[in-house]
Amino acid sequence: MTKRYLNIGGIIGVFLALIIVEVLLLQNKILLLSIDAMQSFINQWVIHWHVIAVGLLPIYVSVIFFGALIAGLFLGSIMQRWVMWFCNKM
Numbered sequence: 001m002t003k004r005y006l007n008i009g010g011i012i013g014v015f016l017a018l019i020i021v022e023v024l025l026l027q028n029k030i031l032l033l034s035i036d037a038m039q040s041f042i043n044q045w046v047i048h049w050h051v052i053a054v055g056l057l058p059i060y061v062s063v064i065f066f067g068a069l070i071a072g073l074f075l076g077s078i079m080q081r082w083v084m085w086f087c088n089k090m
Contacts, residue, residue: 007076007077008080009076009077009078009079009080009081010072010073010076010077010080011076012076012079013071013072013073013074013075013076013077013079014069014072014073014076015072016072016076017068017071017072017073018065018068018069018072020068021064021065021068024064025061035057038057039053042056042057
């Protein structure tokens with residue numbers, strides 16, 4: 001029978017990723033990843049088709065959020081494996 005445990009590292013990684021993404025999307029001057037910066041970039045790219053610009057912004061935000069969540073879960077799981085390995089060695 002396998003031992004099941006709660007992936008605390010993954011949960012911490014997901015929450016940290018959410019906080020970081022929220023800060024990056026709401027700040028105007030950090031790495032040009034904010035919603036305002038992306039909106040201005042899309043508006044310069046699509047001058048005549050504003051419907052496309054309105055459609056691209058939610059796709060951008062969802063890709064940023066889900067990418068950060070996957071990265072946070074992955075890095076949190078790796079961190080938890082390292083901590084468990086280190087604790088088992090002691």
